Amino acid sequence: MKPARIWSWLALGIGVTYFFLPLIGTLEFSLRMRRGEYSLDAYRVVLADPRFQETFAYSVVMALATIVVGVLIVVPTAYWVRLKLPRLRPVVEFITLLPLVIPPIVIVFGYIRLYNTSSILPLTGTAMGTNVLLMMGYATLSLPYMYRAVDTGLRTIDIATLTEAAQSLGAGWVTIMTRVILPNVLVAVLSGAFLTFAIVIGEFVMAALLNRPAFGPYLQLIGANRAYEPAALAVIAFAITWICMGLIQLVTRFSKHTNAAKR
Amino acid sequence: MAFLDISDLQKSFGPTRVVRDFNLAVEQGEFISFLGPSGCGKTTTLRMVAGFETPSAGSIRIDGRDVVNLRPNQRDIGMVFQSYALFPNLTVAQNVAFGLRVKGMPKAQIAARVAEMLRMIHLPDLGGRYPFQLSGGQQQRVALARALAGRPQVLLLDEPLSALDAKIRVSLRDEIRAIQKSLGITTIYVTHDQEEALSMSDRIVVMNNGVAEQVGTPYEIYNRPATRFVASFVGTLNLIEASVTDAGAGTVLIGDTAVALGRSLAGRTRVTLALRPEVVSLHPVEGRETRLAGRISDVHFLGSVIRIRVRVVEAQISLDTFNTSDAPPPRPGDSVSLSIAARDLMVLAD
Numbered sequence: 001m002k003p004a005r006i007w008s009w010l011a012l013g014i015g016v017t018y019f020f021l022p023l024i025g026t027l028e029f030s031l032r033m034r035r036g037e038y039s040l041d042a043y044r045v046v047l048a049d050p051r052f053q054e055t056f057a058y059s060v061v062m063a064l065a066t067i068v069v070g071v072l073i074v075v076p077t078a079y080w081v082r083l084k085l086p087r088l089r090p091v092v093e094f095i096t097l098l099p100l101v102i103p104p105i106v107i108v109f110g111y112i113r114l115y116n117t118s119s120i121l122p123l124t125g126t127a128m129g130t131n132v133l134l135m136m137g138y139a140t141l142s143l144p145y146m147y148r149a150v151d152t153g154l155r156t157i158d159i160a161t162l163t164e165a166a167q168s169l170g171a172g173w174v175t176i177m178t179r180v181i182l183p184n185v186l187v188a189v190l191s192g193a194f195l196t197f198a199i200v201i202g203e204f205v206m207a208a209l210l211n212r213p214a215f216g217p218y219l220q221l222i223g224a225n226r227a228y229e230p231a232a233l234a235v236i237a238f239a240i241t242w243i244c245m246g247l248i249q250l251v252t253r254f255s256k257h258t259n260a261a262k263r
Numbered sequence: 264m265a266f267l268d269i270s271d272l273q274k275s276f277g278p279t280r281v282v283r284d285f286n287l288a289v290e291q292g293e294f295i296s297f298l299g300p301s302g303c304g305k306t307t308t309l310r311m312v313a314g315f316e317t318p319s320a321g322s323i324r325i326d327g328r329d330v331v332n333l334r335p336n337q338r339d340i341g342m343v344f345q346s347y348a349l350f351p352n353l354t355v356a357q358n359v360a361f362g363l364r365v366k367g368m369p370k371a372q373i374a375a376r377v378a379e380m381l382r383m384i385h386l387p388d389l390g391g392r393y394p395f396q397l398s399g400g401q402q403q404r405v406a407l408a409r410a411l412a413g414r415p416q417v418l419l420l421d422e423p424l425s426a427l428d429a430k431i432r433v434s435l436r437d438e439i440r441a442i443q444k445s446l447g448i449t450t451i452y453v454t455h456d457q458e459e460a461l462s463m464s465d466r467i468v469v470m471n472n473g474v475a476e477q478v479g480t481p482y483e484i485y486n487r488p489a490t491r492f493v494a495s496f497v498g499t500l501n502l503i504e505a506s507v508t509d510a511g512a513g514t515v516l517i518g519d520t521a522v523a524l525g526r527s528l529a530g531r532t533r534v535t536l537a538l539r540p541e542v543v544s545l546h547p548v549e550g551r552e553t554r555l556a557g558r559i560s561d562v563h564f565l566g567s568v569i570r571i572r573v574r575v576v577e578a579q580i581s582l583d584t585f586n587t588s589d590a591p592p593p594r595p596g597d598s599v600s601l602s603i604a605a606r607d608l609m610v611l612a613d
Binding site for chain 1: 313314315334335336340341342344346348349350351352361362365366406409410413419
C-alpha cells in the first residue's frame with residue numbers, strides 16, 4: 001500500500017472514531033439501565049412517558065406545519081426570482097442566509113418584543129398565537145436549507161421555457177406552479193422538508209423561550225433529571241435525523257423526474 | 264384584413280431597438296418563415312406574437328382581435344420550442360393532453376384527441392413513455408402534437424429543428440409541412456437555416472437588424488432579392504463589380520467584356536451584379552451567350568458536386584459542376600471561359 005493511501009485511511013479512521021465513539025458510548029450507556037445486563041428498559045420508560053408522546057407529537061405537527069408554510073413561501077419565491085428577477089438572486093440568497101448568522105435566541109427575543117400582548121399583533125397572548133409564532137420561527141430557521149434545496153432543484157430544469165410552454169397551452173400561474181414547477185422540483189422540496197423536519201424536532205431555544213411543549217425542551221428536562229433516559233432520547237433523536245437523511249437519499253435515487261431532468 | 268395582421272411593430276430593450284417598423288399580413292393557413300442571422304429580431308417578433316414579449320409599439324391582430332394586451336394563455340396559440348420543452352414529470356400522452364386538461368375538456372374527448380395526435384406524429388404506441396425515454400426527433404414530434412392538440416388559431420415554431428441532426432431535420436421538416444398543410448393551420452416558423460425556409464414556406468420574411476428586408480415566396484426571395492443583404496444571405500452568391508458604359512441601354516463592362524443587361528441603369532456609373540453559382544457553366548451552353556475569361560483558383564471536391572472558384576478580373580466566381588467519373592475535375596491554374604446569360608445577372612441596389 002502506498003504511504004499516501006495509508007495516511008488517507010488513517011485520517012478516515014480518526015474521523016470515524018471521533019464521530020462514532022460518542023454515539024456508540026451513548027448507545028451502550030442507554031442499554032445499561034438494568035444492572036449487570038443490556039436491556040431496552042430506558043427506551044421502554046421513555047416511550048411510555050406521556051410527556052414524550054405529547055411533546056414528540058407536538059413537534060411532529062409543528063414540523064409538518066413548518067414544512068407546508070416553508071414550501072408555500074420558498075417555492076414561489078425561488079421560482080419567481082429565477083424567472084423574473086435574476087438580478088435580485090444575490091439579495092434573496094443573503095436574506096435566506098441570515099438565520100445562520102443571527103442566533104435563534106436573538107430571533108426569539110425579537111419575536112417576543114414585536115408580538116407580545118401589548119403589540120398590534122399580540123400573538124403571544126394565546127396558545128394558538130404562540131404556536132403560530134413558533135412555527136414562523138421554525139420556518140425562518142429552516143429557510144437557508146429549504147431555499148437552497150429548492151433553488152438547486154429549479155436549476156436542474158429550464159423553468160423559463162417550461163413556463164412559456166405551459167402558458168402557450170393555456171395554463172395560468174396556479175396551474176403552472178402546481179402541475180409543472182412543483183412536480184419537477186418535488187425531490188428538492190422533499191430534501192428541504194426532511195431537513196426542516198430534523199431541525200424542528202431537535203430545536204430547543206425558540207420552543208423553551210416561547211414556553212411551548214416541544215420535544216427539544218423535553219429532552220433538556222429529562223437530561224437534567226435522569227441518567228439513562230437522556231441517552232435513549234439522544235439515540236432516538238439521532239435515529240430520526242438519520243432516517244430523514246436516508247429518506248432524502250431514497251427519494252433522490254428513485255425519482256423518475258430527477259432522472260429525466262438530468263438527461 | 265388578413266388572419267394574422269402585424270402592424271408597425273416595434274421592440275426596444277433599453278436603448279437597443281431590436282424590431283423596427285415590422286409589418287406583415289398572413290392569410291389563414293399560410294406557412295410563413297422568419298429567416299435571418301442570429302440577433303436579427305426574428306425570435307423577438309415571434310415571442311411578441313406569442314405574448315412572451317410586450318411590443319414597444321404596434322399592433323398584432325389574430326382573426327380581427329387585437330391580442331397585444333392579452334396574456335400568452337389567452338391568445339389561443341400553439342408553440343414549439345427549440346429545446347422541446349416537454350414536461351419531464353409527465354408521460355407523452357399526459358404532455359399532449361396538458362392543454363386539453365387546462366381547457367377542461369371531458370376525459371373521453373381528451374383520450375380520443377391524444378390518440379389522434381399520437382397517430383398523426385406516427386408515435387401511437389409511445390404514449391406511456393416519459394420524455395427522457397425518447398430521441399430528440401421523437402420529443403420534437405410530441406412537442407408538435409402537444410402544441411396542435413388544442414387546435415390553436417396560430418402555430419408558432421421557434422427553430423424547432425436546430426437541436427436535431429441533419430437527417431432527422433430533413434425528414435421532420437417534411438413531416439411538419441405535411442401536418443401543417445393537412446390541418447390548414449396558420450404557421451410562423453423561425454429559422455436561420457435558409458434551406459428549411461426555402462423548402463417549407465409559402466412566404467419568407469428575411470430579417471436583418473430588426474427590419475423585414477423582404478417578404479416574398481421562396482422563388483422571389485432566391486431569384487429576385489430586393490436588397491444586397493437578402494441576396495447575400497439566401498443562397499451562395501457571386502458579386503461582380505462592373506462599370507456602366509450605357510446607362511440608358513443598361514450596358515456594363517465586366518473586365519473587357521461588354522454585357523447588355525437590358526434594363527435601365529440611369530444615374531449609375533458603377534453597379535454590383537450578383538450571380539448564382541448554378542447559372543454559370545465552364546463550357547458553352549445554349550442560352551448562355553456571354554463569355555467571361557478567367558483562371559481557376561480553387562477546386563473543392565464535395566462528392567456529387569465539385570465547387571470551382573474562378574478569378575474573373577477582380578471577382579471570384581464560384582460555380583458548381585456535377586462530378587462525373589469519366590472526366591477528371593479541372594485543376595487550379597487552368598484558363599477557362601465561363602458561360603453566363605445576361606438575364607441571370609441581378610443588379611443589386613446601392
